[in-house]
Amino acid sequence: MAVRIGIGGPVGCGKTRLVERLLPIFQGEGVSVAVITNDLVTLEDSERVRRSGLIDPERVLGVESGACPHTAIREDPSVNIEAVEYLEARFAPDLIMIESGGDNLAATFSSELVDWWAFVIDVAAGDDIPRKRGLGVLRADLLIVNKIDLACHVDADLDRIRADVARARPDRPSLFTNLRDNDGVRGVFDEIARGTLFGRAA
Structure with a gap:
């Protein structure tokens, strides 16, 4: 069974870019990967990842949630679970990244769906976000x-x-990144490796 990694956050924060930046690192570490993206009524993000040349396009599935994005990752993750099971049966990946559709600060992933999850925010959306403590x-x-x-x-x-981040998350890890320039991505991989117990030193 694949390790399931959730990536959530508001629209435009850099979730898809994070997926693209992580793919070469996983592959360089010998980790077999598949990707699921969620959008409301489009497959835009999955098509972007397929076109990237970073992964076999067949290993990327798009899910149209048709409702508030958090519904398909928390309240009723069945459509994502079906996508996970399909990818596991066809490719037997070590890890599946599940990108949420863009959502607000209240979004969380169901423990039924993922083993570990990251939440992405961006500085350009306002420096008060950590104080809002979603x-x-x-x-x-x-x-x-x-x-x-x-x-x-x-x-x-x-x-x-x-x-503000340190006050909001005194006992949980946080990282500051510039994904456009690939700054900080290795640290994200290291946290995933630690958090999901890959059995290799991060």
């Missing part, structure tokens, strides 16, 4: 604060964000 910020196994390169362009106080 469930994603508080409960995710890893919080990723992305687009730190944009802080100076949107008048975001990065030091304050770091302090």
Whole structure:
């Protein structure tokens, strides 16, 4: 059975970019991967990953949730579970990344669906997000604060964000990334390796 990794966060925070940045690292470590993306009524994200050249397109499935994005990852994850079972039966991957459709700060993943999950926010959306303390910020196994390169362009106080994140998650890991330039992605992999007990040193 594959390890199931959830990646959630609001629209535009960098979830799909994170999937694309992680794929070469997993493959370099000998980890066989498949991907499931969730969107409301489109397959846009899955088509983007298929076109990336980073993974066999057959290993990427798109799910159209048809409702609030968190529904298919929390309230009724059956459509995602079916997609997981299909990929496991066909490819027997070591790991499946499940990207949520863009959602608000209350999004969480069902433990039925994933073994471990990360929540992505971005600096450009406002430096007050960690103070709002949504469930994603508080409960995710890893919080990723992305687009730190944009802080100076949107008048975001990065030091304050770091302090607010530390207060919101005193006992849970958080990472600050610039996924456009691949900055911090290796640290995300290391946290996944630790959190899902791959049996290799992170």
